[in-house]
Amino acid sequence: MRFALIGQPNCGKSTLFNQVAGYKAETGNFHGTTVSFTESKVRVAGEVIHLVDLPGTYTLAGTNPAETETQSYLQSKQVDVIINVSDASHLAQGLDLTLELMALGRPMVLALNMMDEAKRIGLRVNGPGLAQELGIPVLPLIASKGQGVLSLFKAGLSLSRQTGPAYGKVQIPKEDALRHRLAGELAAKYVTQGERRLTWRDGLDELLLHPVWGYFFMAVILYIFFQVVYGIGSSIERPVLAAFNGWTDQLLQKVGMQTLWGELLFGLLQGISGGLAIALPYLVPFLFGLGLLEDIGYLPRIAFLMDGLMHRLGLHGKAIVPFILGYGCNIPAVMSTRILEERQDRFLAAALAVLVPCSARLAVVFGLVAFYLGPLWALIIYLFNILVIALMGRLLTLLLPEETPGLIMEMPVYRIPTGKTVFGKAWFRVREFLVEAWPLLIAGSLALALLTYFNISPALNWTLRPVTWLLGLPAETGVPLIFGVLRKELSLIMLRQALGGADFSAVLTSLQMLTFTVFVVFYIPCLPTLAALRRELGTRSMLIIAGFTLIVALTAALLTRGLGSLFL
């Protein structure tokens, strides 16, 4: 038995899915595409149902791959019952899709979600009347509170036992515009507008989208967001890292350092602790906070406010999300480019977002530049980084063939998020890190261990000498730079090892530190980020972006070497 959930974006379809699916859901892809759906097993009244959560779509007749894939999937006999989730407070649009789905002639249930929200704005929906006219079961639902979920699934089950869809007498027009008109007429007939109760949500945009105050509040909200993430992350990082270092020392004394097994064990523990102590403590609160901002409905507001500025980069407002994410970790940043419809926009946003210094590169900027040259220089690096990204945005836009068509984005009403959906979202994203990035990190650390054991460092330093020579850096910085591709913060840790001392100022000049850091900030994304790029955009785009960042890094570092010599 397989049920497919389908609905327009922001209809609460995924909320329903998360309510019933728990955390065991699997994410899959449509064959040969990057369009993904999520599937989970649900047990209702003794029956096991495979529940498929399809991507949110406004229409089936669209041009993007998500829509065509969804349509052919629904038409196939793999789906027993279609559950169409519709936002009861915006029924006219929802019915557009409902009518389109009915044209497929498959057994189908319509769930009118957010009945509480509809009531709040004074709408009365005549569900039974609509059910009679359409000839399909129409059920009320408040997915965020779990109300009406069971009866919805029971209705689906009893429908699956019937033979053939018993649709009503409603004739579904083939033409889009006529169908749209019918949807409007049906909505007008079965939805009556009562008195609207004004609440705090209605006035919120006056402040949050205000031409002046809007930016003020955005700065405050993002500042608090990053402070909280940094606070939680650093308070976990220190004790966990200390514990791991303790265990590593104990274990190494037993196995013996300088042996192959000792080195491999060291690499393994480094890889595990890198994920557990350095990445996850920041990534989890970051993704959790992002899910919160998303469910409240604030992210589209940021996109709205930033659209004008983003246009100067050749992108539009929605592309701000990868940039915000990038400061935490480039991996979710690259993954989030999925929200952009045009492939060109996705490529551009990904290419620029990987230039944003993530928290691992923050460690290098702070550990080297802020510590030895002062925090002002760290700030200058950050501002310089933004300037370079802006310049590159302009440059790439000139090179890319098409002009970006501009923003079309729905502005959802503010909602009070439920813990379950926010946790669910954060977990799905964290899991992508656990499954895809962390194993690479561990493998990278093991490879490093082998390099160290077989003493390949001099050969690697020699290979990278043209770069280090060009930047005026000592030859020993070659290996840390190679290791930095595996994990960015390793470039600092390895630099310490390579230069054989804790005090960098004894072996590097201020200018060398600055040049090294600028290069690290911009050059090739780390291995897990490259993997994410490959998955989202393909191998060719990944290689182009990697090459692009290398050129940017070399240019920026050379510029630093030249300009910095005037000040340092």
Place this chain on the structure above:
Amino acid sequence: MIIGTLLSSPVETDLKITAIDGEKNLNIKLRQYGLFIGDQVRVLRLAPLGGPVLIEANGREIALGRGIAAKITVEAV
């Protein structure tokens, strides 16, 4: 009857979409967001710095980039 584009229209005025310029693609894209020719819309606000136009259509709020808003012809109702 005053005719203009969504970009040049005053805020908080009832308008009706009469035409959508540009390639057919834009028409399809707007339909995906439930915007059709003949729909009633209102401009709610314009974002600063050349940002998008926020409109309300069929009870739903949609942000449109200025380039797109300029391609949508409307008339006052």
